[in-house]
Amino acid sequence: MSVFKTRLDNGLTVLLKEVHTAPVASFWIWYRVGSGREHLGITGISHWVEHMLFKGTPRWPKGTADKAISREGGMWNGATWYDFTTYYATLPADKIELELSIEADRMTGALFEPEEVESERTVIISERQGAENDPLFLLGEEVMAASFRVHPYGHETLGHMCDLEGMTREDLYSYYRSYYVPNNAVAVAVGDFRSEEMLERIREHFGSIPPRELPRTHRPAEPPQHGERRVVLEGEGYTAYLTLVFHAPPATDPDFYPLVVLDSVLTGASGMTIFGGGGTNKSSRLYRALVDTELAAQVSGSLIPTVDPFVYSLTATVRAGRTPQEVEERLWVELERAMAEPITEEELGKAIKQAKAQFAYSSESVTGQAFWLGWSEVFADYLWFEQYLDRLGAVTLEEVRRVAEKYLRRSNATVGWYVPNEQ
Amino acid sequence: MSIPGPEDIVRRELPNGIVVLVRENHASPSVVVSGYLQVGSYDEADEQAGLASFVASALSRGTARRSFDQIYEEVESVGASFGVSAGIHHTSFGAKSLAEDLPLIMDVLADVLRNPVFPPQEVEKLRGEILTDLEERAHDTRRMAALVFRELAYPKGHPYSRSSAGYIETVSRISRDDLVSFYQNSYGPQGMVVAIVGAVTAEEAVAQVEAVFGDWKGAVPTRASLPPAPRPQEIVHKFVPIAGKTQADIVLGYPGPARTDPAFLDAMVCNTILGVFGMMGRLGDRVRDEQGLAYYSYSRIEGGPGPGPWTAIAGVNPTNVEKALESIRAEIRRISQEPVGLDELADTQAFLVGSLPIRLETNEGVARAILEMELYDLGLDYLQRYEGLIREITPERVLAAARAWLDPDAYALAIAGPPTGNE
Numbered sequence: 001m002s003v004f005k006t007r008l009d010n011g012l013t014v015l016l017k018e019v020h021t022a023p024v025a026s027f028w029i030w031y032r033v034g035s036g037r038e039h040l041g042i043t044g045i046s047h048w049v050e051h052m053l054f055k056g057t058p059r060w061p062k063g064t065a066d067k068a069i070s071r072e073g074g075m076w077n078g079a080t081w082y083d084f085t086t087y088y089a090t091l092p093a094d095k096i097e098l099e100l101s102i103e104a105d106r107m108t109g110a111l112f113e114p115e116e117v118e119s120e121r122t123v124i125i126s127e128r129q130g131a132e133n134d135p136l137f138l139l140g141e142e143v144m145a146a147s148f149r150v151h152p153y154g155h156e157t158l159g160h161m162c163d164l165e166g167m168t169r170e171d172l173y174s175y176y177r178s179y180y181v182p183n184n185a186v187a188v189a190v191g192d193f194r195s196e197e198m199l200e201r202i203r204e205h206f207g208s209i210p211p212r213e214l215p216r217t218h219r220p221a222e223p224p225q226h227g228e229r230r231v232v233l234e235g236e237g238y239t240a241y242l243t244l245v246f247h248a249p250p251a252t253d254p255d256f257y258p259l260v261v262l263d264s265v266l267t268g269a270s271g272m273t274i275f276g277g278g279g280t281n282k283s284s285r286l287y288r289a290l291v292d293t294e295l296a297a298q299v300s301g302s303l304i305p306t307v308d309p310f311v312y313s314l315t316a317t318v319r320a321g322r323t324p325q326e327v328e329e330r331l332w333v334e335l336e337r338a339m340a341e342p343i344t345e346e347e348l349g350k351a352i353k354q355a356k357a358q359f360a361y362s363s364e365s366v367t368g369q370a371f372w373l374g375w376s377e378v379f380a381d382y383l384w385f386e387q388y389l390d391r392l393g394a395v396t397l398e399e400v401r402r403v404a405e406k407y408l409r410r411s412n413a414t415v416g417w418y419v420p421n422e423q
Numbered sequence: 424m425s426i427p428g429p430e431d432i433v434r435r436e437l438p439n440g441i442v443v444l445v446r447e448n449h450a451s452p453s454v455v456v457s458g459y460l461q462v463g464s465y466d467e468a469d470e471q472a473g474l475a476s477f478v479a480s481a482l483s484r485g486t487a488r489r490s491f492d493q494i495y496e497e498v499e500s501v502g503a504s505f506g507v508s509a510g511i512h513h514t515s516f517g518a519k520s521l522a523e524d525l526p527l528i529m530d531v532l533a534d535v536l537r538n539p540v541f542p543p544q545e546v547e548k549l550r551g552e553i554l555t556d557l558e559e560r561a562h563d564t565r566r567m568a569a570l571v572f573r574e575l576a577y578p579k580g581h582p583y584s585r586s587s588a589g590y591i592e593t594v595s596r597i598s599r600d601d602l603v604s605f606y607q608n609s610y611g612p613q614g615m616v617v618a619i620v621g622a623v624t625a626e627e628a629v630a631q632v633e634a635v636f637g638d639w640k641g642a643v644p645t646r647a648s649l650p651p652a653p654r655p656q657e658i659v660h661k662f663v664p665i666a667g668k669t670q671a672d673i674v675l676g677y678p679g680p681a682r683t684d685p686a687f688l689d690a691m692v693c694n695t696i697l698g699v700f701g702m703m704g705r706l707g708d709r710v711r712d713e714q715g716l717a718y719y720s721y722s723r724i725e726g727g728p729g730p731g732p733w734t735a736i737a738g739v740n741p742t743n744v745e746k747a748l749e750s751i752r753a754e755i756r757r758i759s760q761e762p763v764g765l766d767e768l769a770d771t772q773a774f775l776v777g778s779l780p781i782r783l784e785t786n787e788g789v790a791r792a793i794l795e796m797e798l799y800d801l802g803l804d805y806l807q808r809y810e811g812l813i814r815e816i817t818p819e820r821v822l823a824a825a826r827a828w829l830d831p832d833a834y835a836l837a838i839a840g841p842p843t844g845n846e
Contacts, residue, residue: 360521
């Protein structure tokens with residue numbers, strides 16, 4: 001079935017796709033707001049607002065909505081990232097209206113009770129402290145801060161600790177009321193329903209929510225980087241890590257597709273399910289160069305589609321007895337090779353076949369399909385996802401070399417080492 | 424599609440003892456292969472902890488027909504993935520590919536399970552990767568708390584008391600000869616189960632298993648029965664200090680019921696109420712929601728062929744450990760002293776029954792369910808009987824299960840986090 005797209009009078013974008021293979025349906029509401037809009041002082045606010053939407057409305061007091069969903073056998077959650085905040089539930093198809101009513105209700109009705117805000121402050125601080133236990137989180141935070149000195153993509157979605165300690169209930173509530181409006185949202189339903197009926201239901205629940213003018217936001221442009229940046233982080237543990245990030249184009253840039261192919265050749269296929277996946281990468285160039293040679297224990301790459309220019313990142317776990325410097329030197333040899341000579345026809349064919357397989361896997365669940373439709377609508381347009389395989393199929397060998405040369409330059413890199421204090 | 428049952432699950436036993444289970448699903452062009460062999464860390468001695476896991480990882484490092492590089496080149500080139508890993512009782516394997524590539528995947532799978540050659544250089548490479556991972560583990564609060572919990576909850580020498588991944592000292596000492604002889608003594612078709620789910624006909628799937636595994640011969644050794652795992656008679660606890668961390672991880676629990684225990688479902692319902700339902704059950708309500716102490720707080724029941732752990736888990740700020748423990752103990756006390764409310768039980772029953780279609784939406788989900796039916800001899804009609812089995816559970820049965828396995832005054836407790844100065 002194809003995707004049906006429309007927009008309600010209040011500006012709510014609606015995407016519907018019928019899938020009748022299992023008696024289930026997934027409903028998502030996406031807000032075009034995330035940590036990529038935050039400024040110093042309120043970093044982490046998008047994520048905290050997401051938490052507060054689970055703390056009750058007059059109609060669904062705290063603890064009642066999650067239990068109602070569970071009672072029907074559903075799973076639900078929320079997520080916040082650079083470009084979006086999203087809420088979803090997947091339910092038996094005949095119960096999906098429950099999620100529509102919950103989402104319509106909390107688009108405007110979340111209470112943000114002061115004592116709940118305070119209780120959630122410590123939960124979020126705990127979430128951040130848990131993340132800080134992981135050296136890779138700490139290194140990633142430092143490297144991104146060095147890579148972006150202007151754009152808010154440079155701070156973690158969790159936010160800075162000082163902002164988590166300092167933000168007020170008023171900060172949170174006004175942010176919520178500013179961005180949680182139908183004209184800033186995308187509703188997605190995928191599953192076992194009839195589109196006309198689903199559209200009618202969505203209209204019933206969301207149609208009467210008035211639109212509002214969005215705050216005039218200025219999206220800062222990251223100035224070009226001229227020269228390599230380096231970060232060395234010392235910390236506990238026995239294990240060293242290496243991360244390199246390169247400024248990269250946004251999802252809608254034509255260069256994005258050859259970069260997807262390049263990433264696939266360097267570090268293997270990326271999973272297209274919500275929770276990662278993608279299998280092994282033991283035949284990729286960087287695995288052969290770093291892990292097969294016993295310099296690293298693992299290596300991975302990440303290219304994320306975003307609204308504004310983001311980064312392409314490479315991360316390696318340094319093998320016991322080796323140093324980040326040794327891994328980095330060998331890594332540059334491979335990157336320079338990718339810049340100097342085109343990849344082979346076989347490598348290109350493999351990257352495309354891998355993408356085709358990952359695409360098929362991601363379409364197995366209605367949750368996965370709804371996730372991709374919504375996310376791609378947020379950073380581009382749902383057609384981005386629909387045309388993904390065709391676009392990859394059109395990539396040429398020379399384009400891959402050209403984007404390697406353009407983005408993998410040393411002067412575009414921020415290099416981070418995590419150096420453990422125990423041997 | 425209906426709930427999988429005897430009408431649409433094909434079950435065949437091959438003459439060499441392999442059981443093949445197939446369920447067709449032509450909704451997406453992919454296929455999942457999943458199964459297990461009767462070998463695991465159960466079959467290794469304490470001083471060789473990690474041996475079964477090392478062997479499982481080493482299988483794909485080279486066979487009589489393919490080098491390590493060839494194996495992964497073939498698999499990854501078609502966007503497929505596969506892996507073999509050892510648990511306590513079993514060694515599991517899994518693969519996923521486009522349906523058109525199933526013959527290739529089956530061929531590779533059979534090759535690594537039947538013809539591994541353990542190339543010396545690859546063994547050393549792999550050892551270095553395992554040791555790097557074990558060094559990372561030593562600085563990971565979640566993994567260390569889980570590891571130490573096992574040492575406390577099970578008697579010394581019990582297969583459940585040690586880590587399947589092994590320890591730095593044991594993995595360092597395992598020789599290539601140890602790998603070869605463990606493989607030769609313990610791997611064979613007897614008791615092997617293969618489930619195939621996806622876009623392939625049952626006839627074709629069975630034929631493919633026969634083609635690559637049909638002539639595999641050999642018996643696997645019989646095992647000594649599991650030593651008893653009595654409930655702790657007092658509080659046994661251990662704190663693992665890890666410098667430089669910001670969060671402490673808590674695991675508090677008991678040896679739990681085996682999956683085959685007649686009261687397993689009673690215990691599972693009890694666990695769902697305690698630490699799963701909604702936003703992580705009563706533990707989530709109290710520790711996360713009301714007290715704001717933790718980002719995660721939940722409980723988990725493992726089941727499995729023997730008395731696997733039944734645990735409560737939380738990650739909290741080091742200064743809140745005592746408060747969180749008090750709450751966890753209070754909830755365990757309540758659930759093992761007072762019958763659960765009828766409404767609460769009905770909600771949980773509705774959740775367990777209602778979530779079945781979502782759990783069975785993907786090929787992986789169906790394969791998991793089919794393997795569980797086979798492994799625990801539940802019958803191919805188990806999923807169809809499931810609703811009745813869950814609905815007949817009463818508050819009295821839940822209480823009896825709590826009393827049989829939980830005790831707020833005698834438990835094993837492991838905490839890993841930053842040094843407090845008191846230890």
